[in-house]
Amino acid sequence: MEDKCGVIGVKLNSGHAAFPTYYGLYALQHRGQESAGIVSFDGFKQHTKKGLGLIGEVFKEDDLKQLTGPSAIGHVRYPTYGSINKKTVHPFNVNTRQGFLALGHNGNITNAESLRKDLEKVGHVFTTDTDTEVLVHELARNLIKADLVQAIKQTIERTQGAYSTTLIYNGKVVGFRDPRGIRPLCIGELDDGYMVASESVALDVVGGKFLRDVKPGELVILEETGLESRRITEKTPAHCFFEYIYFARPDSNIEGRSVYKVRRKLGELLYDNHGVATDLVSPVPDSGRAFAAGYAEAGNIEYIESMMKNRYVGRTFIMPSQETRERAVRLKLNPIEPNIKGKKIMIIDDSIVRGTTSKQLIDSLRDNGAEEVHVRIGAPPITSPCNLGVNMASEEELMASKKSVSEIKNAIGADSLEYLSLEEISEALDIPKNNLCTGCVTGNYPIK
Amino acid sequence: MEDKCGVIGVKLNSGHAAFPTYYGLYALQHRGQESAGIVSFDGFKQHTKKGLGLIGEVFKEDDLKQLTGPSAIGHVRYPTYGSINKKTVHPFNVNTRQGFLALGHNGNITNAESLRKDLEKVGHVFTTDTDTEVLVHELARNLIKADLVQAIKQTIERTQGAYSTTLIYNGKVVGFRDPRGIRPLCIGELDDGYMVASESVALDVVGGKFLRDVKPGELVILEETGLESRRITEKTPAHCFFEYIYFARPDSNIEGRSVYKVRRKLGELLYDNHGVATDLVSPVPDSGRAFAAGYAEAGNIEYIESMMKNRYVGRTFIMPSQETRERAVRLKLNPIEPNIKGKKIMIIDDSIVRGTTSKQLIDSLRDNGAEEVHVRIGAPPITSPCNLGVNMASEEELMASKKSVSEIKNAIGADSLEYLSLEEISEALDIPKNNLCTGCVTGNYPIK
């Protein structure tokens, strides 16, 4: 389960906007590890550096130095298996009649195909199959007869889906968010300018001050003299609640809520409403930690790590066909036998997607002598794939799309299994259910 | 002095058109060493492989295997110092409303800037600053309302400059040439299909049979069943005569003339009209060889190589600042002292551009004991830069733009120096002067 992207926009009064953009991208690297890019504008010319790989692989010191100018946007992109190549690295930049335009977004445009067809009818040609290129062309088309604010307004009116976007247009830096605010985007003040970013941690690392989230359907222009804002449309919000549960960093702040505190609160609810007596509670590292600490605190149960994560097992790992899957799991998550043997264990995780890892993990705990293994999940069962910016799994692959909770419990071999309900999520977040995007757990998407 | 590009188009009845395209590109590598690309079409999908570097660096065996289908075009590009990057590698390919389109050309579109502005006015955006992207967009625009032949016709009518082009459009392979036929393009028959290529040597290496040159302003569609041709426009031809003198390979055949024979004939004219008594005649390797052999034959003068070319001294060669320029010349062209000492030498070259190399070469020959050094050039003095597809030098850098022949002789330190006249060129080629592009030696360009 991977989030699609992270975006940044920076406008300084003077100096080199690429540097805060670069540090900000480091703080958003968890949102996309496939590729990274920065575009800056020096008042006269646009500079671009993009590449496949992690930020540390893409940018060398010389690259940063050549990204001159007080305006910049940045982008990190997630690993997918379709069309990974240099051409699809963002931001996507083009020359238009009126000047330089570059743009990156986080999300997924659901009517990209029909927008593209409309544009092709009037002669547009496309060099990639990305929705971002469609968004750029649509905006460029609207810019022929309208100013930037009007053109973005027209673009938002014609574009469906989730899109938290930053763009740079002749040096102007703009952030805008789709009318339902599905993906996050926030604004901060720097010593000498402003930043928009997918998560508040990007502000933290450059010493910025969090101001507020960009509102759904709002457009913010970062000016040297301050922020100019326009609320383009107002629809019922549909914030992705999995940002709180899994995608965002624990140290981020979204819509006024500490992600860490939300997770801890959900852990407390897991104990209060779904707890059983065990000798200890253990997180699935790293994502289960805040939940497990909350559970431990609420139940006054011993918190102990029962497995060790190997951070070096990545995509280049070679698994010969004859090896059992079980081995791969032990390479990634090795049980700490003395913490397990003869114990009743509660395992806390944020979600179950395909279920295979959960099964192997539980087998491995039992092999190491666990007496009982109970599982609690800090979210409802995922039954439907996301089409709004998350790379999940197909419907057939989602374990909960076909199995009841009791069947899942049996399939993964747990002694007991419980999930949080949507109501509990809504309670912990203090956001009404109908202001959340719940497509992946209900099948009811805010956008067709 | 570098030619801009080489192009190829192949249509087979069946099989893998990328293979003959690849071999053909090898035969055209001298026309462009910056980058190479092939696009093929398999009846359903377009496949592309492009990259910076020589053909041998860009294409691996797996790449060729994946370029499936009976239609393909290929391109090699010259080394320039402006915008070398992956995005500007040709062929340039896009998706249009009607399907896949990829295109590469050899030449220079002189009204690209104004065409681009027209396209931007109706919403087109551009990802590069190349004239090729403009050509693709212009053609795509015309394709909205017209069929392929009509759309190319409209494109040719709006496009000024030199452009020998191959394109692939939903599997159709097309070659066309600008109305004056400035850059070469020829047609050949393969065992199982057809090929268009910048030079006939590309046909030779795949066992093809040379049919004829594409006519100025002609469009040729390679069909499985044969060739379909349309003469779009007819203007006075303006063939680049430097193709015969320098750019094309000696083993190529252009407009019915053997390049080697033309050069040899020019060498004979150099002796007949400009000869002096010397002990021997020597070419500047490699380009002066055919001229020098003609001179030697006409004058019954001993042909002998008086300098050795080092083929390994390329762009990566490191020249510390304190080293004299003279050293670099000796690394590239080392005199063979026993062939020089005490001799009166006639040196034959195809052209003088900046004059610095000529001077150092003559100095070096004198240092090795040459008694006299005479120079004959197989072309008129170059006085104006080319704007139709050749990377020459700026006007200030062209030695002959400011100096008379006698001043050049003194500047390079020759005992005598003579050039061929345009009339002699016309005579050797048997082409009337007004059917040649003579911009670089007269300043009168066929296109403003």
Next chain:
Amino acid sequence: MEDKCGVIGVKLNSGHAAFPTYYGLYALQHRGQESAGIVSFDGFKQHTKKGLGLIGEVFKEDDLKQLTGPSAIGHVRYPTYGSINKKTVHPFNVNTRQGFLALGHNGNITNAESLRKDLEKVGHVFTTDTDTEVLVHELARNLIKADLVQAIKQTIERTQGAYSTTLIYNGKVVGFRDPRGIRPLCIGELDDGYMVASESVALDVVGGKFLRDVKPGELVILEETGLESRRITEKTPAHCFFEYIYFARPDSNIEGRSVYKVRRKLGELLYDNHGVATDLVSPVPDSGRAFAAGYAEAGNIEYIESMMKNRYVGRTFIMPSQETRERAVRLKLNPIEPNIKGKKIMIIDDSIVRGTTSKQLIDSLRDNGAEEVHVRIGAPPITSPCNLGVNMASEEELMASKKSVSEIKNAIGADSLEYLSLEEISEALDIPKNNLCTGCVTGNYPIK
């Protein structure tokens, strides 16, 4: 503070020993990230693959397939800044009169310089400045007149320092440990053979069964039919206690002790003997976690993560000179403000080396509103550099070499600071002090 290396040796009855070696190395990657290598023997020929970088970068699937044979050794090496290059990647392999010999070790040979001089006197020449090459030559020299066991015996008698070693010699796989057992080395049984490895986690990931540690001064030959062991010498052991505190993985087992449990016990002692009243206890991630959980449990104090580690900030991170150091710390460790503000915080770490990070961390916590910041360290102050296989810092750089605990507390800005004593370490480990190497905290080294 970096451990020098990890070693592995595998002998199977049949099959491909390189595969378990490869998986085992993944489990030991934390012991060395500079380079990795595997040498196998197929009964006739030795195969080698070594390279700079992480395991995933060094070994491709084809490499593993070509490392055929039932015998193999592997090695990972730490990042240093002296002589990193391809030549110094281990295992070090040579051809001797009697056959192929390859060897890797974990530790540091303190009399390498004098051994090298002796060997040079009789004509040996060296291609690197590593102690490993000296060890190989010394062993090869002894092999002229002795069998393998005798030659290793003679080598151990002449060699001083810490050296847990695996070697392959004409297909025989051997592990041996220096007479004091300074660095760890253990033995396990596989389905179809045996393994020696620096840590027991390497056994876990290949489904092996931990048998026992190799004894100090013991040599173990892995035979197809079982293990052959020789105790070469017996001296007072001097196990490195920092293996328990920092170097080894929490899920490893050393000398019969669970590393995780030791750390948790040390955390309990920190509370029992050094605790103060705070609102919460937080680890410095990742190494402080087990200590902090023990502290929390012993004192029934809330365990909460107060900072988030960014795993992507690595060696390629670019820090412009004008940026403050404080920024780099926030990129690596970002405070979670809602967990900090207005709180009295206890921070648990395993050690303080230079002290700069501690100071910046505490500053950063105070900036985020911490009311009090107390620090407890799970080890005694480090006053002297290690010369037995750990890359620490020079004596001047070690904060505790010149400052008292109270001075360190002031320098880093803590409200209180306490360390564990050597006695507490000894108690938690249940190992007498004089059976531990305590050089780095007392200056009394077991070897001159």
Next chain:
Amino acid sequence: MEDKCGVIGVKLNSGHAAFPTYYGLYALQHRGQESAGIVSFDGFKQHTKKGLGLIGEVFKEDDLKQLTGPSAIGHVRYPTYGSINKKTVHPFNVNTRQGFLALGHNGNITNAESLRKDLEKVGHVFTTDTDTEVLVHELARNLIKADLVQAIKQTIERTQGAYSTTLIYNGKVVGFRDPRGIRPLCIGELDDGYMVASESVALDVVGGKFLRDVKPGELVILEETGLESRRITEKTPAHCFFEYIYFARPDSNIEGRSVYKVRRKLGELLYDNHGVATDLVSPVPDSGRAFAAGYAEAGNIEYIESMMKNRYVGRTFIMPSQETRERAVRLKLNPIEPNIKGKKIMIIDDSIVRGTTSKQLIDSLRDNGAEEVHVRIGAPPITSPCNLGVNMASEEELMASKKSVSEIKNAIGADSLEYLSLEEISEALDIPKNNLCTGCVTGNYPIK
């Protein structure tokens, strides 16, 4: 057919010896394209840069700057298919008891195996399978008890084969040549020091003055104050005559003879003793040119190039299995049809090795309409492989090892074929036959 290596040694009074070494290597690149290396000594430390590939690929500007000091040696190595890897790149450098030693040679040590065994008996171990490592160890061993001159003397006395060597030992630069002088080595004076090099062209490119060849069995130490020379042994010389015919550059001078002039003279002998009436004479480019020019001059026959060499077809060229070999030949050597059609042609080449290329070439000429194709070879038939430093072919692969001249003529499809005799070679060179190594054409090797 490839020569094994090129060597250089430079000693300056002051400054950076790596620069003239680097330029000199460029002039010797034809002697080895697999790898290149330079070792310098700055009075205190040795610096090394070696790598696989051409000189331009191995050395970057920074590398050269770091190769400080007034002493340096350099090496280029040939492409082989056995053990190409980073470890076998020369010069080979080691640390000995007395200091730094690095060494490279051109040739082949025929008793390397037995020398290696002797050294292994006294404890030496080897990291490669090269004869160069054996030579280094042998010399290092002799250095234990002897000074440098004595140690080299002892080494030469024990070492059989061909070895033109340069070495650097604690900053002293030495060149020496095997007792029969099989491979070339010459001495030159620079503005500020001395150089030894495989060929005189290396002197030319740095403005050096050719002094003389190193004598067979002579050792030359380059001192700041001049040259110190010792004649170690005196045996009957056995110079490789193929250096004149093929390996050396035409602009080189060996043993007082211009290589170009020798080739031209051999071309004249080909006409005088083996000529027939043809319309023209053509070289196989590039190596046949000087021979063909001599033939043309002697016979007053028209010299004309009848085929064009494609310099871009290298090792990376992809040849699909279904393609005929004939195609590959046309890619490398394309006939110039108008020079061939209806003509009786004399083709001049320096040698025939396997004969396959000759056959395809002749076929291709006939396909292009040649009326007659005669072939003359500037050397005797090669009947035996070289074991003294040339990578030729196995005996079975050598066409002349099994076929008479008349059979070869038929096999390659020539109308006539004649070779030069050894007597003619001896005459042209003005060197007695018994002072030449004639192993490859007689099977009588100077060394067993």
